[in-house]
Amino acid sequence: MLEFRFQEIVMNNIEKLLNTKKSIYVYGAGEYGRTVLSYLIMVGIDVKGIIVSNMSGNFDSVFGVKVFLFEQIKDIIKDESIIYVAMKEVYMEEVKKNLLDNGVSNFFLMCNEDLIQIKKDFIKEYNKYDIENEKIFVECFNGKDFMCNPKYIVVGMLKKSPNVNIVWAKKELEETKSELPKKVKKVEMYSVDYYKELLTSRVIITNDIIGVLNIKREGQYIINTWHGCGPFKRNGISENITGKWILDAYKNADAFIAASNFNVEFYRKEFDYKNKILEYGFPRNDIFFNPCNYDLKRKICQKYNIDINKKIVLYAPTYRGACSMESFKYYTLNTDIIMDKINERFGGNYVLLVKYHPEIAKHKKLRCVKNAIDVSDYFDTQELLFVSDILLSDYSSIIWDFSLQYKPVFLYHDDMEEYENERGFYSNPSEWPYIIGHSVNELINKIEEFDYNIYEINLKKFFYKYGVLDDGHATEKVVNFIKEIMNDKKKYK
Numbered sequence: 001m002l003e004f005r006f007q008e009i010v011m012n013n014i015e016k017l018l019n020t021k022k023s024i025y026v027y028g029a030g031e032y033g034r035t036v037l038s039y040l041i042m043v044g045i046d047v048k049g050i051i052v053s054n055m056s057g058n059f060d061s062v063f064g065v066k067v068f069l070f071e072q073i074k075d076i077i078k079d080e081s082i083i084y085v086a087m088k089e090v091y092m093e094e095v096k097k098n099l100l101d102n103g104v105s106n107f108f109l110m111c112n113e114d115l116i117q118i119k120k121d122f123i124k125e126y127n128k129y130d131i132e133n134e135k136i137f138v139e140c141f142n143g144k145d146f147m148c149n150p151k152y153i154v155v156g157m158l159k160k161s162p163n164v165n166i167v168w169a170k171k172e173l174e175e176t177k178s179e180l181p182k183k184v185k186k187v188e189m190y191s192v193d194y195y196k197e198l199l200t201s202r203v204i205i206t207n208d209i210i211g212v213l214n215i216k217r218e219g220q221y222i223i224n225t226w227h228g229c230g231p232f233k234r235n236g237i238s239e240n241i242t243g244k245w246i247l248d249a250y251k252n253a254d255a256f257i258a259a260s261n262f263n264v265e266f267y268r269k270e271f272d273y274k275n276k277i278l279e280y281g282f283p284r285n286d287i288f289f290n291p292c293n294y295d296l297k298r299k300i301c302q303k304y305n306i307d308i309n310k311k312i313v314l315y316a317p318t319y320r321g322a323c324s325m326e327s328f329k330y331y332t333l334n335t336d337i338i339m340d341k342i343n344e345r346f347g348g349n350y351v352l353l354v355k356y357h358p359e360i361a362k363h364k365k366l367r368c369v370k371n372a373i374d375v376s377d378y379f380d381t382q383e384l385l386f387v388s389d390i391l392l393s394d395y396s397s398i399i400w401d402f403s404l405q406y407k408p409v410f411l412y413h414d415d416m417e418e419y420e421n422e423r424g425f426y427s428n429p430s431e432w433p434y435i436i437g438h439s440v441n442e443l444i445n446k447i448e449e450f451d452y453n454i455y456e457i458n459l460k461k462f463f464y465k466y467g468v469l470d471d472g473h474a475t476e477k478v479v480n481f482i483k484e485i486m487n488d489k490k491k492y493k
Contacts (some may be wrong), residue, residue, distance in 0.1 A: 005016040022080050023048040026072075026096060027107065028087035031212045032191035036086040036110060037063060039118050042192050051083065053095065058062065063191050071391035074102045083107035083348070084466055095188060102438075108110050112245070119213040126199035133486050134345040135165040137201035139210055141227070142188035143171030145379040146180040148207045149225035149257065152283035152382075156475035158183060167197045172432075190243075205484055214391070216252055221485050225480070226267075229260050229282065230400035231316070231426035231466055233419075236270025247271055257478065259285060261467025262426075273460040280477040281470035284382045288404045289472025304373050310351040313342060314388035315372065316381070317412075319357040320419070333412045333438050335392070336371055342390060343445045355384060395419060399434060403459055404470055408450065409434040412443055433458035 024047050026037045033050060040047050041063065050067045061067055077083060079271070085095055085107055092109055099107055133290045136157065140150045146168070150314050154166055158181060167185045180186065190211065199217055204210060209229045216222060228235075234340065250271040258264045259282040267273040286291070317331055337353055343350050352372040378384055381398060391402045391409045399409050411434050412420075429436060437443025437448060 005325075007361060017090040021075070022082050024051050024083060025051050025077060025083045026065075026083040027051040027083050027085040028101075029059075029067060030087055031190055032086040032088065032110065032115075034062060035115070035118065035212055036084055037065060038190055038192045038195060039121065041102050042086075042195075048081070051077070053098070059308070063188070069383075070098070072087055072157075074104065075145065077106075078103055079106075081106060084110060085089050086110040115213060119215050121200065122213070122215060125215055126196055127217065129196070129200050131202055131217065131398070132165065132200055133202045134163070135167065135197075135201040136203045136205060136282065136482070137167045137169070137198050138205045138324075139169040139189075139198075142208065142211075147379045147381070148227055148280055149284045150205050150207055151380065151480050152286060152475050153183060153225070153482075154181070154473055154480045155207060158282065160479050161483065167201065169194055169198075180215075203485055205284070214245060214249040214252055221255075222253045223255045223257065223278075225249065225257045225283070225478075226263065227264055228397035228400075230397050231431075232397050232399070232454070233395050234424040234426060236266070238400075251275075257282065257474070259469055259474075261469070263469075264467075266426075269466055278478065278481060279469050280481075281468075281472075281474035281480055282401075283475040285401055285470045286472050286475050287382050287386050288401070288470070296383055300378070300383065300387050302376060303378070304353070306351055306373065309349070311346075311353050311390075313350050313351055313390045313392055314375075314384055315352060315354045316384075316396055317357070317393040317394045317400060320422070324445070327399070333392075335443065337440060338392065338410075338447070339371075341447045345447050345450060351386070354386065355381065394427075395423075403434070406456055406459060406469070409435045410443060410457065411448060412440075413438050414440075431462075456487075 009079065017298070024040065024045055026033050026040070026047060026464065027050075029050050031053050035052065037047060047065050050062050051067055051070050051073060051392075052067055053070050055067070055069050059067060081408075083099075083106060085092065085099075087095065087110075096107075096109060099105070136154075136217075138150045138154060140146075140148055146154075147396070154168070157164055157166065158305075164185070167187055168180060169189050170186050171189050185197075187197050193227075195215070198204065198210070198215065199220075202220065204216070204220055204222045205225065206222070207225045237465065250267075251273055253273070253275060253278040255278050256267045256273060256279045257280055258267070264277050264279065267277060298308060300306070301310075315333075315335060335354075339350060339352050353375045354372040355378065356374075356376045374418055375384060385398065385402045388402070389407060391399060391407065392412070394412055399411070403409050411429075411432075413429060413436050416429060417440060423427070431456065435443075435446045435455070437446055
C-alpha cells in the first residue's frame with residue numbers, strides 16, 4: 001500500500017496525473033466514492049472505472065464512469081493503475097485486506113484529512129461563481145425523494161414566489177417516482193453539478209445533514225428542518241453513536257426549525273447547537289390542520305385499489321440496530337388478531353396498510369406483515385398519516401405527528417427493555433399518552449378497554465408538558481423567513 005496522502009499525490013501533482021499512462025480507479029460507489037470521483041472529474045482527471053465488491057444495489061455506471069466488480073477486474077488492476085479507496089471507515093480494513101490478498105498494492109486509503117482538503121478545493125473552485133440570491137438548494141434524507149419538511153417548504157415557496165430557483169438533490173435521478181414539481185431542478189447526489197448547485201445557492205435546506213463534506217461558503221444560509229419530534233428514542237450525543245463530523249454538520253446550520261419546546265432543548269443539548277431556532281412548528285404537520293382534504297384520500301385509495309369507504313389502520317414500525325435487515329426479526333406482531341379486535345371495538349370496515357422505515361423497505365423479500373397493503377413506496381408519510389384513522393407502531397417519532405389529529409395510537413412494545421438498552425428514551429414510555437401493549441393479549445385488552453375521553457385528556461397534558469408548537473402555519477412562517485434572508489443579505493450573514 002502506498003503511504004502518501006491524497007492531497008500529496010493528486011492535489012499537488014494534477015499535471016502529472018493528467019499526463020499519466022496509468023489507469024485511475026476509485027474503489028467505492030457510495031457517497032465517499034462518488035465525492036472523490038466528482039473531484040477527479042472536476043480537476044480533469046480521466047477515471048477509468050469505479051470498483052465495487054458487490055454489484056447488488058449498484059448501477060452499471062456512476063456519472064458516466066463504468067462500474068466494475070472487483071473479482072472481474074482484479075488481475076487487470078494489479079499493474080499500471082492507481083486506485084483510490086473511498087468509503088466508510090468500517091469497510092476499509094476488509095477492502096484493504098482483499099486488495100493485498102489478491103496482489104494489488106497500488107492503492108491509497110482515503111482519510112478524513114483527504115476529505116477536508118477536497119472540501120477546500122471544491123469551495124476554491126466554485127468561489128469563482130457568484131452565489132445566486134434567488135436559488136434554494138434542498139437535500140432530504142441524503143438524496144431521498146420529495147418528502148418530509150423540505151417538500152412542504154418547496155411547495156409553499158413556489159406558491160408565494162413562483163420564479164424562485166429551486167434545486168433538489170436526488171440519489172438516483174432515474175428512480176424518481178414522486179410528484180416533484182416540474183419547476184424544480186433535479187441534480188444527482190455527489191455529482192460535479194451537485195457541488196456546483198450547492199455552492200452557488202443562497203439558501204440550503206436539509207432535514208438532516210448536507211452530504212459528507214459539511215460544505216458551505218461564506219454568504220450561504222443553512223436551514224435544518226430536522227425530522228422528528230417528541231421525547232421518544234434518543235439521538236445525538238446521548239445516543240453515543242453520532243460522530244464528531246455529524247455534530248459539526250448540525251452546528252454548521254444557521255437555523256433549526258422546532259415543532260415543540262422539546263425540540264428546542266433537544267437541539268441545544270444533543271447537537272450542542274448555539275445558533276438560531278425557529279419555533280414555528282414543522283411544515284409537514286400543517287396538513288393535519290386542514291381536515292377537509294378529501295381528494296388526498298381518494299388519490300391514495302385509487303393508487304392502492306382501496307375502497308374509499310374503508311377506514312384505515314396504518315402499521316408503521318421503526319427500525320432496529322443499524323437499519324439493516326435484522327429489523328425484520330422484531331416485527332412479530334400478529335396484525336390479523338389486532339385487526340379483528342379493532343374491527344370489533346370500532347365498528348368494522350377497516351383495512352390495514354403497512355409502511356416500513358425507508359432504510360429497511362429496500363429488503364422487499366423480507367417484508368413480513370401478512371394480509372396488509374404495503375405502502376412503503378409511498379414517499380410522503382404525512383399524507384398516509386392524514387388519511388389513516390388509527391396508527392399502529394412501536395417507538396417511531398411519527399406517533400407525535402399523527403396524534404396531532406387526536407386519533408388513536410396503539411403501540412406494541414414486546415421488546416421494550418432490549419430497545420431501551422440499545423437506544424434509550426427521553427421519557428418513560430409509561431408517561432406517553434398512547435395505548436401500549438407489551439404482549440399481543442395485553443394490547444388486545446387495552447384496545448377493547450380504549451376510552452377516547454381519557455386518551456384525549458392524557459394527550460393534551462402530554463402536548464402541554466412538551467410544548468407543541470404546530471398550529472397549521474409553519475410553512476407560511478418558514479417561507480416568509482426565507483424571503484427575508486433573500487431580501488436582506490447583510491442581516492443574515
